[in-house]
Amino acid sequence: MKEELMEILEELRPDVDFANETALITNGVLDSFDIVALVGELNDAFDIEIKPNNLVPDNFNSADAMLALIEKLQDE
């Protein structure tokens, strides 16, 4: 799953080091338009539904945080 996520992130923003970034939202690395695009792609790719309450910096600040969110939503 992580590989697929990394591929999506890499295609979205090849200029960002997703393996090591831990403040993607807090530091404004990803902007609001990146988030809109990303939410759509993650919903499709992992068959989940990311809700507005999930859209907080803690869930998107790093690739690992996103992975945890995806796993949590898949379990629901």
Next chain:
Amino acid sequence: METSVLCRLNAAVQKYGSKIAFKDNDNTLTFSEFDALTRSIGTYLARLVPAGSPVVVMSGRHTFTPACFLGVVRAGCFYAPMDGDMPVTRLNQILGVIKADFMLVDRAHLDIAQGLDFRGTIVVMEDIIGYPADEALLAQREAGLVCTAPLYVIFTSGSTGVPKGVITSHQSLMTYIDSVSKVLDINDTDIMGNQSPLDYIAAIRDIYFPISRGASTFIIPKNEFAVPTALFETLNREKITALCWSVAGVELPAKLGAFDVLKPEYLKKLCFSGSVMPCKYLKIWQEHLPDVLYVNQYGPTEATASCTYYVVTEKVDDDTVLPIGHPYDNYHVMLLSEDNRPVPDGEIGEICVSGPILALGYYGNAAYTEKAFIQNPLNPNYRELIYRTGDLGRFAEDGNLMFHGRMDRQIKHLGHRIELGEIEEAARKIEGVVDCCSLYNKPKEHLYLFYTGDATSKDIVLNFRKNMPAFMVPRKLVNLDKLPTLPNGKIDMQTLKSYFK
């Protein structure tokens, strides 16, 4: 009589001294504090800079930036705002057009400023806060302003690969602000929530409604737009009553489901502009906030960001097409055919606009200016300039103007105006790109680049990220052996569109 926006600022300070003019997460400026800042900055600059000169302003998303703009005006000069987050290449292009001798920056942008192709003087705003105002000097500079003098130069995409600087006069700005204030009924009880970058044309309402109408403006931190519930919480905490946002900004919270969690409780007025509003998102706003005044605004930077407006009185459906409506007060709108004749009633023509809101042209580019701002071909009797927008329109039977797209390859993407030709110019400069064509998949909001050559898509995106604003980076790249062509040798864009998915 108002000779400049300074007349308005002076009057607002008299009337609203201790009221909040601008606020952000860290600072609050009352009208008096704001005015004092403009006088310090104005005095300092007036001692250095000749009246009537351009001053570049590169300052962040905070309350002091509008004070920098008006400080430049107090010095009898005009400002050219730049977004310091843009790539250095882009900033250098803007500097190459404006050729200013002075740049005003906040300390956070000093390093960037020092790394640019700029040989003039850099002034740091924080260093001159509290600089003693010289009232005689300021009065002298203010007296030298006439309402047709330039107020600012704002840069927009140019198809040749160099951004164009649109020059707006004091008179144009004041005319637009008065007209739009009337439609939205902006007054001193309003609190604006600023979304637009401050260097961008859409921010002029957030900057000049306080100065003109006694409203207050809260500058919303940029990253809150990525967290829609935080955005709405901020609108509620700051008791925001009016928003003038790009369509892209209005779509965001609806797209991300923010209304499922909470809604802006104090909002009374929402004006959106910049591109065609997809009504499936407006519908969500209307369902949750039925009493808000919704206004669809249309117009180019060259006519002070505006032209016509439509007050949405009906409940919209997913497939509703909103009119762009009627001209604002002091705007004259007409439709011309390709051979410069009036178009018959109900037919499509190019939207042309005239009136005191016309820009003074493109900075340092007489050739472009003369092409876009022309003598009204229907008027042989006296000088009457019109601006050809390049947009197509049609008057419906009820008198409302309807929008029918572009005549050329200009698009609106994420709230920004982009010439596809400029994307192609930038791509051709990249090593490994031989030929290319850029197209826009509007329903998906994907900017495509089709190209030949052995560059990888990563090479190209990295190059764009380095040299171009983020909204101009292609999202989908397609490498082809050969670009399909029509019998006349031109690129076959219809075939390329079959790659959209």
